[in-house]
Amino acid sequence: MKGLIGGYVRTIDGLSDIVGYMAAALIFVMGGVLMFDAFTRNVIEMPVHWAIEFTQFTLAAYYFMGGAMTLKNNEHVRMDLLYGTLSPRGQTKMDLATVGCLLFYLGVLLAGSISSLQYAIATGERRFSIWNPSVIPIKALMTACLVLMMLQAIALVFKHVAALRDGGTETAEGTR
Incomplete structure (x- = not known):
């Protein structure tokens, strides 16, 4: 991939690696x-x-921040019952279809996270505990990481389309 789309894919891949x-x-x-x-x-x-509550927040941040890199490196969970029997071109088409579903899902999650973040900011939401921490930072991180995952999913769309144009032997993850 060259030009603007290639630059976008390289930038998002690099950002996903840094955050990961x-x-x-x-x-x-x-x-x-x-x-x-x-x-x-x-x-x-x-x-x-x-300490325990801080660790719970840190674990949530770990999951959110690792999502885009997981997508980029093709390390997510996949049901291989049908997928493994497809040709490389068929696998690329299946990947393209599932990325479309992923984008819809991430869009719904992003809308919910924005709403939740707005509520937390408006009310000064805090966890009810002895420590009583604000939940605004973790909700802001969740929202930012969902945006990064959406950007990474869009980069995957570009990679899969490029792979299909090249004949389907070269995929978003490399040669099969």
Whole structure:
């Protein structure tokens, strides 16, 4: 792919990789917080009340942030009962159809996340707990990551269309 569409695909792929690697680093953050919690609770007997909830928020961020890279690297879940029997061109056509369904699904999720974020901002929504954190940051991250996933899905459409134009032997993920 060349030109504007190729530049778009390369840019979104690169952005998805950056955000995905940032998500991978969150595993270490979660592990560190949980070890800190275990230490304060069991060794010095002064439990911190925010550690588990912070880890839950971090895990949610991990899932949201890893979505676009998962799409880009073709590491998502797929039912291979029918898909594996198709020719490379047939698989590319199936991928193109499922990306269309994915875009619809992501659009519905994005509309809901925008509405939820607007509500959280308008009401200053907080979690009801001892720590009482604001949910605005995680809802904003969810919305931004859904936008990135939609942009990545659009990049997949371009890759699949290019693969079909090239005869179907070259796919969005490379040569089959």
